[in-house]
Amino acid sequence: MKAAEAEVGYTSTNWVPLLKYRDFSLLWTSQAASQLGSAASILAFPLLVLSIHGSAVQAGAVGTVQAVIRAVLQLPAGALTDRWNRRHLMLGCDAGRTALFITLGVAILTGHVSLPLVFAISGAAAILDVLFGPAETAAISQLVPTERVSEAFARNEARSYAASLAGPSLGGFLYSVGRAAPFLFDALSYLVSFISITAIRKPLQHSRTDRSDSSLVSDIREGLKYVAGSPFLRAVIFVATPVNFALTSAQFSVVLTLRENSYPPFLLGMAQGIIAVGGLLGAISAAWIQRRASFRTLLVIAVSALFALLIVSALLTGNFYMVFPLTLGLFLAPAINAALFGRLATTTPDHLQGRVISVVVLSATVVASTAPLAAGLFIERLGSAAAMTVCVAATGLSLISALCLGGLRSPALIAEDSVLGE
Structure with a gap:
């Protein structure tokens, strides 16, 4: 039984x-x-x-x-x-x-x-x-x-x-x-x-058909074509790219800013730990959160909250309290990630999942990999407040995309949310 x-x-x-x-x-x-x-x-x-x-x-x-x-x-x-x-x-x-x-x-x-x-x-x-x-x-x-x-x-x-x-x-x-x-x-x-x-x-995995006649390049191209042809995935990438840059840059900027303001090393480590705790608590709550809102609603709420909280963090630049708004901003990120990968796993054909996952991950994170360098340059040349302002602007761009892009508002997506949420 x-x-x-x-x-x-x-x-x-x-x-x-x-x-x-x-x-x-x-x-x-x-x-x-x-x-x-x-x-x-x-x-x-x-x-x-x-x-x-x-x-x-x-x-x-x-x-x-x-x-x-x-x-x-x-x-x-x-x-x-x-x-x-x-x-x-x-x-x-x-x-x-x-x-x-x-x-x-x-x-x-x-x-x-x-x-x-x-x-x-x-x-x-x-x-x-x-x-x-x-x-x-x-x-x-x-x-x-x-x-x-x-x-x-x-x-x-x-x-x-x-x-x-x-x-x-x-x-x-x-x-x-x-x-x-x-x-x-x-x-x-x-x-x-x-x-x-x-x-x-x-x-x-599901049973595989023989792919011996296809080259690795053509396989990659097929994955890129699938993502490019999906209004939903295109919209996700447009939203995720700047917001991932903003989050990575903000976390790095907070540490550098506190260091420039002569905070001791143990407080710098504490700041990183506090920020990570926000993500951990959000991850623990992610399944509960997902059941209470559609993907688009959750995405808009998360990006809107992050936009407002980064503004608060920017206004607190130089003060240890700038850590806490960023911590709250990270709370909904795990639920978004889980909902996205859940949707990819349930709507993408099994034989394409590896390629689609790789294209989405690379597209959404490649710009974020430059964030530590960018934050360091902004802080060195223009100051910490300018670096945080860039984070706010990048999040604002993501919010505009989340509100306006049709791929997140299609009837098909709304129907899928209804079915997956039953």
Whole structure:
């Protein structure tokens, strides 16, 4: 009876906790471990570079190299997700990352670690990360009932925020125990992920037709064409691109501004933690929030609130209190992300999901990757108030798009909201 009940969808009379779905629970918990390990090693990489006589520039270059790799390979990764077996792809990535971080840990323990080795391992890990991401995202819709896919993505949002909060502290502690410890912990987290994915019973994709005659370039082009032909996805990208830039830039600007105003390091760390807590609380509440508003209504409310709160934060520039409006502004972001990926998973053909996810993610975040540099330049040349004003202006552009673009107001989208919300 329990096994059968676990396959029953969400209805008003029958509700099963999401983690009671065995295969989704395996995937979710394995990626919670994996993301915690990644968040711990992210902090340890620059510390390791500095410890082997690298410069601050070289320490920062590790993250830059990884970011460039992720941006360049995002579209090919989506195409390969749709071309290859998702389970095999995810297992291969986990096996590869386990081997990479064990290699790095052993090199540290034996005194054979070098800067070229650190850069090679971090770069290879980034390649495997970007291959794994679309496959894991696309697999979600196969593991839970259609009407609960958005809720599943809300759970993923909470998982990500929790890992980003706990990971750096854990990484710092492990590094103090031994330089190899954070990387060996990360290797263990990928091993846990490998074992858990192996134990998943359900298929992670629909059956595939033979795609041997199509090239990778034509596959990518097909994904781009699908997104370009969707008024809804075009509208989402127009809204998301400037608001993602604004959020990233605002978070970076707050830290730089407080530093310029001579706030001590522990308060700078506290500011980052407070901002992250807003996202975590929003992620925990995301499933509840989604059930109470259509996607467009939720999007307009979230962007409008962020626009108003960033104005308040800009007026408080230089004061520690500028942190709190930004924290509130982040509260609704996880619900938006979960609703968007839930809609992508339930309305995009399975054989296109990897490519569509990659196109949307890249389009919505590529400009945001320049935000730290842009914020630094604005603060250096024009001052902190100007940097925050740019954030407000970018959010205003997103708000105009959310209010005016027809792709978010179509009858088809309203009908889908009604069906998915039943």
